Amino acid sequence: MIDDAGTYGSPVIRVRDLTVGLTHGDQKNVVENVSFEVGPGETLCVVGESGSGKSVTAFSIMGLLQKNALEPTSGEVFLGDENLLQARPERMRQLRSARMSMVFQEPMTALNPVEKVGKQIEEVLLLHSKMGAAARRQRTLEMLDTVHLPDPQRIYDSFPHQLSGGQRQRVVICIALILEPDLLIADEPTTALDVTTQQQILTLIREMQERQNTAVLFITHDMGVVADIADRVVVMRDGNVVEVADKETILRSPSHDYTRMLISSVPSLVPEPRQPLHTETVLSVAGLNKTFQKKRFLRSASEIQAVADLNLTLRQKEILGVVGQSGSGKSTVARCIVGLEEPTSGDITICGDRLQGARSAERRQMRRHIQMVFQDPYRSLNPRVKVGRSMVEGSTNFGTPHDAAMGRAEELMELVGLSTAALDRYPHQFSGGQRQRICIARALMLEPAVLVADEAVSALDVSVQEQVLELLDEIRERTGVGILFITHDLRVAARICDSIFVMNQGRIVEHGPAEHVLGRPEEEYTQKLFEAAPGRHWDFRNFCPV
Amino acid sequence: MLPYVLKRVLSAVPVMIIVAVVIFALLRLTPGDPAAILAGNDATGEQLAQIRESLGLDEPILVQLATWCKNIISGDLGVSLLSGVPVTKMIADRVGPTLALAVGTISVTILVAIPMGIVAAGRLGGYLDRIVMALSVLGFSVPIFVTGYVLIYFFSLKLGWLPVQGYRPPSEGLFPFLQRLVLPVLALSGVYIALVARITRSSIIEVLGEDYIRTARAKGATGRRILLRHALRNAAVPIVTIIGIGIASLITGVVVTESVFNLPGLGRLVVEAVLARDYPVIQGLILLFSFTYILINLVVDILYTVFDPRIRY
Numbered sequence: 001m002i003d004d005a006g007t008y009g010s011p012v013i014r015v016r017d018l019t020v021g022l023t024h025g026d027q028k029n030v031v032e033n034v035s036f037e038v039g040p041g042e043t044l045c046v047v048g049e050s051g052s053g054k055s056v057t058a059f060s061i062m063g064l065l066q067k068n069a070l071e072p073t074s075g076e077v078f079l080g081d082e083n084l085l086q087a088r089p090e091r092m093r094q095l096r097s098a099r100m101s102m103v104f105q106e107p108m109t110a111l112n113p114v115e116k117v118g119k120q121i122e123e124v125l126l127l128h129s130k131m132g133a134a135a136r137r138q139r140t141l142e143m144l145d146t147v148h149l150p151d152p153q154r155i156y157d158s159f160p161h162q163l164s165g166g167q168r169q170r171v172v173i174c175i176a177l178i179l180e181p182d183l184l185i186a187d188e189p190t191t192a193l194d195v196t197t198q199q200q201i202l203t204l205i206r207e208m209q210e211r212q213n214t215a216v217l218f219i220t221h222d223m224g225v226v227a228d229i230a231d232r233v234v235v236m237r238d239g240n241v242v243e244v245a246d247k248e249t250i251l252r253s254p255s256h257d258y259t260r261m262l263i264s265s266v267p268s269l270v271p272e273p274r275q276p277l278h279t280e281t282v283l284s285v286a287g288l289n290k291t292f293q294k295k296r297f298l299r300s301a302s303e304i305q306a307v308a309d310l311n312l313t314l315r316q317k318e319i320l321g322v323v324g325q326s327g328s329g330k331s332t333v334a335r336c337i338v339g340l341e342e343p344t345s346g347d348i349t350i351c352g353d354r355l356q357g358a359r360s361a362e363r364r365q366m367r368r369h370i371q372m373v374f375q376d377p378y379r380s381l382n383p384r385v386k387v388g389r390s391m392v393e394g395s396t397n398f399g400t401p402h403d404a405a406m407g408r409a410e411e412l413m414e415l416v417g418l419s420t421a422a423l424d425r426y427p428h429q430f431s432g433g434q435r436q437r438i439c440i441a442r443a444l445m446l447e448p449a450v451l452v453a454d455e456a457v458s459a460l461d462v463s464v465q466e467q468v469l470e471l472l473d474e475i476r477e478r479t480g481v482g483i484l485f486i487t488h489d490l491r492v493a494a495r496i497c498d499s500i501f502v503m504n505q506g507r508i509v510e511h512g513p514a515e516h517v518l519g520r521p522e523e524e525y526t527q528k529l530f531e532a533a534p535g536r537h538w539d540f541r542n543f544c545p546v
Numbered sequence: 547m548l549p550y551v552l553k554r555v556l557s558a559v560p561v562m563i564i565v566a567v568v569i570f571a572l573l574r575l576t577p578g579d580p581a582a583i584l585a586g587n588d589a590t591g592e593q594l595a596q597i598r599e600s601l602g603l604d605e606p607i608l609v610q611l612a613t614w615c616k617n618i619i620s621g622d623l624g625v626s627l628l629s630g631v632p633v634t635k636m637i638a639d640r641v642g643p644t645l646a647l648a649v650g651t652i653s654v655t656i657l658v659a660i661p662m663g664i665v666a667a668g669r670l671g672g673y674l675d676r677i678v679m680a681l682s683v684l685g686f687s688v689p690i691f692v693t694g695y696v697l698i699y700f701f702s703l704k705l706g707w708l709p710v711q712g713y714r715p716p717s718e719g720l721f722p723f724l725q726r727l728v729l730p731v732l733a734l735s736g737v738y739i740a741l742v743a744r745i746t747r748s749s750i751i752e753v754l755g756e757d758y759i760r761t762a763r764a765k766g767a768t769g770r771r772i773l774l775r776h777a778l779r780n781a782a783v784p785i786v787t788i789i790g791i792g793i794a795s796l797i798t799g800v801v802v803t804e805s806v807f808n809l810p811g812l813g814r815l816v817v818e819a820v821l822a823r824d825y826p827v828i829q830g831l832i833l834l835f836s837f838t839y840i841l842i843n844l845v846v847d848i849l850y851t852v853f854d855p856r857i858r859y
Contacts, residue, residue: 175765
């Protein structure tokens with residue numbers, strides 16, 4: 001056998017012309033003629049946007065494709081010298097976890113919620129070894145220690161819901177690596193995690209890989225992660241491999257236009273200087289506090305301060321970014337401002353009118369000045385209602401005649417780059433990016449002075465993300481709307497925001513013009529966030545290191 | 547765990563009080579004078595007044611309510627207007643057959659329906675699944691009295707394996723007791739098996755789509771292990787809920803089944819008391835059923851926390 005994985009020895013996994021099709025129906029293949037291989041100790045990153053077939057490829061290798069939906073129709077998948085596509089189910093069962101294992105995207109749902117995590121790790125040993133109960137427990141505790149979980153005894157006896165996302169992902173990694181498999185498939189293992197946690201998990205995977213000489217097939221959509229961890233890269237699009245090369249080649253001189261576009265869409269971490277705005281103030285928040293009380297039986301209630309003494313002002317045409325990790329209170333700020341939560345104390349003033357102390361009828365009138373765009377475009381449009389009806393609902397509630405509202409909806413559709421025919425269709429007929437455009441158009445129907453965008457581009461692929469960001473930029477120029485832009489992504493914040501507020505544990509730790517906060521962060525917390533941003537040593541727009 | 551149980555038990559108390567008051571009010575508001583019924587058509591006004599007085603029916607309504615609540619607490623549910631026997635004794639005499647029927651039905655339901663549901667879910671779309679679903683439609687659509695008479699026709703009349711009707715307490719021998727219980731239990735279980743099997747099937751199917759099932763498959767777990775160890779416990783909450791509701795709704799089924807199989811249980815006592823407008827007995831029975839219902843809900847709520855560690859109120 002020719003050793004074509006270069007320095008990595010004979011490949012652990014070889015995929016040759018893998019094609020995966022739908023079991024029923026003759027639609028086009030989901031994955032077509034995909035070939036690659038991964039050697040021991042090597043990290044191969046598979047990158048691509050949603051629908052590129054990267055996860056399907058991974059699941060095909062593991063034999064975990066959904067039954068009666070997808071199946072490999074041709075090609076070979078060799079694990080060592082065994083063709084997995086021809087292995088019997090019983091043999092596949094023996095191989096899983098023992099010789100190849102997988103870490104999943106969603107640590108919050110990947111563990112059985114009703115079983116202690118220690119038992120869940122032990123199950124692998126129970127299934128694949130002849131170890132006794134005491135030995136299994138011992139090995140599990142060792143493994144928990146190896147992945148740097150504090151107090152393994154306590155973790156062993158915890159249920160998944162008692163652990164944080166990062167801790168759960170460490171548990172999943174324990175399950176995957178306790179038998180020291182030859183191949184680890186990691187399917188977007190850090191996408192659902194905060195940047196600092198992401199960095200820790202990536203470091204852990206690297207550490208375990210070096211310890212066990214594991215071949216790692218790492219699936220991601222994040223070029224930053226690729227820049228940090230990959231040895232070689234496979235770029236996929238629409239089920240096909242676009243390009244395979246080593247990391248340097250891909251990042252410096254991609255040969256394919258699609259790869260080029262994908263890489264150059266990654267926003268820079270360094271914001272461009274922007275002119276300070278001297279427009280009117282449309283939203284001001286003073287001394288905002290929000291505490292959540294958790295009632296407990298026969299004990300005093302515990303309090304969580306989600307937002308503490310927050311002040312901010314948003315000007316016309318301004319895009320103000322609120323950045324922070326999950327649990328920092330940034331979404332609570334948004335919810336208080338739009339009136340989905342009642343602040344514990346503090347003043348919110350919209351276009352000169354105070355929200356606190358206003359009667360409910362007055363509040364209703366004030367609400368039209370402030371509109372929201374949500375994170376998940378797949379869930380924020382009513383699937384059973386045509387887009388047009390969703391669009392005009394707000395306006396007609398405020399008394400605009402239906403026809404006039406429809407007229408405005410048509411104008412807005414054009415503004416966000418969709419045809420007016422879209423109004424007569426249902427949400428499922430649109431892609432994620434198109435839906436988010438519709439959500440933005442809907443938010444603009446009432447001509448708001450303030451638009452609150454809560455992680456509005458986080459669920460979108462980079463290329464689509466870039467288009468939506470451009471759209472928001474254009475809209476604030478044309479309509480003068482002030483945008484409160486909430487994001488966990490420093491790159492996105494750097495790309496679009498005029499000023500940035502960094503939040504941690506309910507408090508603002510640093511704020512100022514974007515170029516100061518991100519260009520020369522002063523607070524330790526901001527610096528930490530900045531350090532953890534994946535791929536910060538690479539300038540993707542210019543295909544060179546920073 | 548313990549504070550939660552304590553809290554749930556305490557919160558059941560006000561519910562019980564409200565139930566007691568509502569039951570009292572309901573019967574006073576329905577038309578029909580029990581004294582007149584008791585006295586018969588030929589009674590004079592004087593006789594009626596006398597009967598009312600002896601029963602306390604002439605007291606102001608609030609006084610009657612206070613007496614009623616006080617008596618419940620001391621375990622006194624009054625005496626039957628017709629027979630003069632204490633209600634608690636009447637209930638005690640008749641509770642045996644009903645309890646046997648209910649416990650038998652629940653046990654058979656759990657033992658048959660849950661495995662049926664698991665098998666159907668594990669073989670989703672296969673012919674075993676279709677058989678289970680077909681049986682479940684049948685169980686739903688055939689009324690208890692039809693099932694009951696069909697069973698009697700085959701097993702008692704044609705085959706002569708089992709007695710047609712009647713009841714023997716277990717004190718007169720376990721075999722005659724069970725012999726007379728088999729058919730009523732089977733007749734009554736049909737609906738519940740259908741219901742619980744369906745819910746088990748659908749809950750497991752839903753759980754099988756969860757991410758952690760994929761994790762279990764990635765571990766190399768067998769299909770059987772995934773169903774029994776990972777899916778079933780996660781599907782337990784809806785299954786326990788439906789079994790709880792089933793037990794509560796057994797009361798209706800018990801009335802019909804006891805009539806078909808001539809069992810001298812509480813179901814028949816209900817019918818007799820209602821037809822005779824025997825207020826104290828009706829009240830006592832409704833109170834008993836309501837308190838049972840509250841108790842079952844309590845048990846179900848506590849079981850939730852056993853099956854799902856995330857549930858803590």
